[in-house]
Amino acid sequence: MTGLTKSAAHFVANLQYEDLPTGATDAAVRGIADCASVILLGLDEPVTSLVAGNAPRGADEAWALWGKLRTSADYAALVNATAAHALDYDDTAGDSHPSAVLLPAILALGEPAATGKDILTAYVAGYEVWCELASREQDKHHAKGFHPTGIFGAIGAAAACANLLGLDEEKAAAALSISASMSAGLVANFGSMTKPYQLGRAAQNGVLAAQLAAQGMTAAIDALEHPLGFLAAYSPAARVDRTTEPAFGRSWRILSEGPNIKLYPVCYAAHRMIDSVVALADATAGRIDAIRSIRVHLGHTQSQILRYRAPGTSLEAKFSAEFAVAAAILEGSVGLRELDDDYVKRVAVRELMARVERVECTEIDPQQSLFSPADHVEIEFADGTVQSGPAVRFAFGHASNPAGQPRLAAKFDECTASQLGEATRRDLFSMLCNLQDVRSVSELYKRAA
Amino acid sequence: MTGLTKSAAHFVANLQYEDLPTGATDAAVRGIADCASVILLGLDEPVTSLVAGNAPRGADEAWALWGKLRTSADYAALVNATAAHALDYDDTAGDSHPSAVLLPAILALGEPAATGKDILTAYVAGYEVWCELASREQDKHHAKGFHPTGIFGAIGAAAACANLLGLDEEKAAAALSISASMSAGLVANFGSMTKPYQLGRAAQNGVLAAQLAAQGMTAAIDALEHPLGFLAAYSPAARVDRTTEPAFGRSWRILSEGPNIKLYPVCYAAHRMIDSVVALADATAGRIDAIRSIRVHLGHTQSQILRYRAPGTSLEAKFSAEFAVAAAILEGSVGLRELDDDYVKRVAVRELMARVERVECTEIDPQQSLFSPADHVEIEFADGTVQSGPAVRFAFGHASNPAGQPRLAAKFDECTASQLGEATRRDLFSMLCNLQDVRSVSELYKRAA
Structure with missing residues (x-):
């Protein structure tokens, strides 16, 4: 052969x-x-x-x-x-x-x-x-x-x-x-x-x-x-x-090269910066108005992919470093609830997006050729202090930084809530997580009926 | 615009x-x-x-x-x-x-x-x-x-x-x-x-x-x-x-660049040499056994496309300069009747194919970039005399050398004979030749029913 x-x-x-x-x-x-x-x-x-x-x-x-x-x-x-x-x-x-x-x-x-x-x-x-x-x-x-x-x-x-x-x-x-x-x-x-x-x-x-x-x-x-x-x-x-x-x-x-699970409903190029922001949640809590500027360190190619600097719609927001960072600061994460035209247009979101600056890096990660070696954010406050988020190489959910069962279950819930009741969602997720015991495809569909 | x-x-x-x-x-x-x-x-x-x-x-x-x-x-x-x-x-x-x-x-x-x-x-x-x-x-x-x-x-x-x-x-x-x-x-x-x-x-x-x-x-x-x-x-x-x-x-x-009609059911790269052979029909009539060798002058790329020198099946014969030339000499043309495994294996066909030599040319026709400027054949007889066919640039049926209505009708007949009776074939062809007067697609199908 x-x-x-x-x-x-x-x-x-x-x-x-x-x-x-x-x-x-x-x-x-x-x-x-x-x-x-x-x-x-x-x-x-x-x-x-x-x-x-x-x-x-x-x-x-x-x-x-x-x-x-x-x-x-x-x-x-x-x-x-x-x-x-x-x-x-x-x-x-x-x-x-x-x-x-x-x-x-x-x-x-x-x-x-x-x-x-x-x-x-x-x-x-x-x-x-x-x-x-x-x-x-x-x-x-x-x-x-x-x-x-x-x-x-x-x-x-x-x-x-x-x-x-x-x-x-x-x-x-x-x-x-x-x-x-x-x-x-x-x-x-x-x-x-x-x-x-x-x-x-x-x-x-x-x-x-x-x-x-x-x-x-x-x-x-x-x-x-x-x-x-x-x-x-x-x-x-x-x-x-x-x-x-x-x-x-x-x-x-x-x-x-296992599959990487997306835990935020935006372009994958924005995931690592969101993780860096989320790690700073304690530092920004209650101090959002005091933020003077936010510097996002990201790769050059990523920056090109994330082409919208002042997105006006949720579709544009999916491809915006500014939106990813602003929403993550305001909400502690980015979910489907934020990918909404009205949310994108909120004054608080737009004001925070305007404070984001991009710092591009041309070095490339050997394992992720569209990305720089790592992303991180620096948040500067009105008093001159700066808080640096961690440098993130593998986004949460990446095969090298896998999310645990509770986080995966939470995404499953978020995605299926409009179609399935709570008990059904839980049952179907559990069934999928034990797929080796499932006897037929029909069994999967019946569980969600 | x-x-x-x-x-x-x-x-x-x-x-x-x-x-x-x-x-x-x-x-x-x-x-x-x-x-x-x-x-x-x-x-x-x-x-x-x-x-x-x-x-x-x-x-x-x-x-x-x-x-x-x-x-x-x-x-x-x-x-x-x-x-x-x-x-x-x-x-x-x-x-x-x-x-x-x-x-x-x-x-x-x-x-x-x-x-x-x-x-x-x-x-x-x-x-x-x-x-x-x-x-x-x-x-x-x-x-x-x-x-x-x-x-x-x-x-x-x-x-x-x-x-x-x-x-x-x-x-x-x-x-x-x-x-x-x-x-x-x-x-x-x-x-x-x-x-x-x-x-x-x-x-x-x-x-x-x-x-x-x-x-x-x-x-x-x-x-x-x-x-x-x-x-x-x-x-x-x-x-x-x-x-x-x-x-x-x-x-x-x-x-x-109008559509070129194929009048022989073989690779288009072999059409011009067939025309050159057909023009020699009078010279070869009754003297086939006296043919010592046949030199085909064709383009290098054409020669590569026509990859089979001793085809054993009709599918291979479609891509063979040797077959095209041999069948054209034996039959005065090449049609569907010749594209048959039994025909390809006939002794007379195989003997004639064995006498074909290729002479390749690397020059390219400006209008037909897969082809040389022209193809022709030279047939040498046992007595040493040589008959040269015309150099053919545009195969018969090419938009620059269009076939007349009778030849097109003959191909139509050949292709549809297994599906339609003679009167129906004639009617349908005539209808297609006057397509501007046809009122509907169904009318075309009904004519062939």
Whole structure:
């Protein structure tokens, strides 16, 4: 078995729950439970409704919208993945959003027979293939215009689905190669409905590729690494490794690059500064009016991503260092309650935002190439004293700084409160945290009915 | 109105039949009539059946398979476009296959109300946007691994559909930008079912993008030319023109780069040598056994594309200079009858193929960058005499060397004979040749029922 596509197909076709290393299921459970909450959060967003409106009726394959819409498996994946990313509150790994693509694809195809263990295994299969491909590139797909979640997502989802459907190695290879012919997504469409739709498509394309391969559609056995294949085509400057044999099953990406849970509903580039502010809560309590200025030390690229310095809407506020810091000072954290147009326009918020200065750093963290090595804030008061927050390298919720169960439960609660009653929320969260004991996908949906 | 996306949207939203210049409808009719025949030809191909098997039933939007399968509009486009390219006998322009993508998308959305004039207008709208985008790149998408029909096709189809649906400029721009987020297709999958599927997807994606834009999905207003948009992302070496204002409606691509009709069911790179052989028919008649050797003068890149020197199957024979020349000498032409495994294995064919030598030329035709300036053959007989065929720059059927009505009718007959009776074939061809007088898409389908 040589060649990347064949190696990935071999791994995907043979991976079983018993093969998963210690820690892998914990990481997968974190991603999956968190993703379930953001799917529920996004159910009523306009882009979700629009996409759901086109789903074929009469197809009796899978539930979308957590038990509210019966449709075809590929559309169930599309609708749920679009919902999961509609508010940009889903988890991240590297440059991508893995769970919002993988889980909807797995749920859509897993309904007839998959157990919790099957879901976990398929998730890890997809996760490993996705991160293995992404790690082979030296440059930034973003910088060329490609949306990494769109371009890797279809293949990751196809890998997960191939494992779930029990495809043999030959058909798994076809699924991977077919999905590579569906990889798409542009940075230019960020900030519009088309961004979450790109995630939805990745999930849908993965489902379709696995289904077509199962039915006998043929494809190249080397479309990932071929000189005119996926890695070469999407590589910004041809600095991509197409030849090294992957270490599937020997080293595990989900352990070294596990999914990072977003605990604040703003761009991930603003999370570390929020943590630095939160650590200063005692110093700022009751003294907010006495704050003269706030200096945010952040990376240059982060600063570009956080483009809005005086946001006027909640959508702009998601991409604003000033808003992140101001809200964190005023509220002790940043949650969905603050991501509201009225809140963004409050006088207290606007006055505090105006006192924020950015100090940019061009050094880059070796593990997080969009970020500087660490972020911190300095708050100067009217009396001239300065309080410095800690330098934060890994945001709270990052795989290297994981949040405990109570904090994850609190986010789950926040995201699902508009859809589920309190007892149901608690039950569903507990069930997801013990996914290995779940007997079927339907059981998950029934619990939330 | 500035910016490529906006300019294209303006053109697409406003183009009417009366605006089409002299000659445009003739070119469009050639492409459309030819495409109808290759859709019918591909109806029973395995990849078509596979894709048709997944089309949603119960959706009452459009016919696929020329009146045999009722399904959703996007799947009708997918199925018909896959059929149209299944045998690689559909027309070409530049590096792409325009009609096989555009016509299925237009037919799928045009069923309720489109007239023949509407079909022609939408076709030209899609054709112009497609070729305008393709012309802005200096390098070869093929060489980076991207399948140009897959990556431009979705946008061309979206442009055609936006015109057909009567979208306003804002929604037409959204349709173009959404479709740009769906552009995909890899050269690595050539030679498998995934190649025609990539065309099918382009047509389907164009339909979906126009439908979503019509329903209010938002997208960037500049996703084509944005520095992180379509042209930049897919450009092999960033030698792409994102800024020059296009001349939509002033210069017409369909006149300067009209669709080239394939008159032989083999790779387009082999067409010119077939013409050179055919012109020598009198010289070779009755003297085939006396042929000592055949020298084919062709371009270096063409020679690489025509990779099989001793093909063993009809699929390999499609990409063989030796087969093209041998069959043309033996039969006076190359048609579907010759593209048969048994024919390829005949002793007479194999013996003649063995006498073919290639003489490669590295010079490139300024108008056809995959080809040399011209191809010709030299046939040497046992008595030492040599007959040289003419140097052919534009294959018979090329827009610069168009075939007359009788030859086009003969191809139509050849492609549709397995599906339609003789009278029906004649009627349908005549109707397509007078498309401007057709009152509805249904009328076309009824004629073939």
